[in-house]
Amino acid sequence: MESLMPWDARDTMSLRTEFVMFASQDGANIRALCRHYGISPATAYKWLRRWAEDGASGL
Numbered sequence: 001m002e003s004l005m006p007w008d009a010r011d012t013m014s015l016r017t018e019f020v021m022f023a024s025q026d027g028a029n030i031r032a033l034c035r036h037y038g039i040s041p042a043t044a045y046k047w048l049r050r051w052a053e054d055g056a057s058g059l
Contacts, residue, residue: 016059019044020051 019037023030023044034044050058 013056013059016047017056020047020059023048024051 015037019033019039022028023033030044031041034041037044047059
């Protein structure tokens with residue numbers, strides 16, 4: 001069956017970490033990153049909040 005996620009079977013944690021690293025850079029365009037990663041802005045900001053509060057274990 002085809003995956004419903006916009007990414008392949010790559011480790012989800014590594015994708016979340018990669019997103020947060022790019023999104024945390026000065027001048028990052030969160031909406032463009034959301035489109036690239038196939039996530040909503042709400043999800044993006046949830047990941048960023050969790051990263052700020054708990055680091056990688058929050059993702």
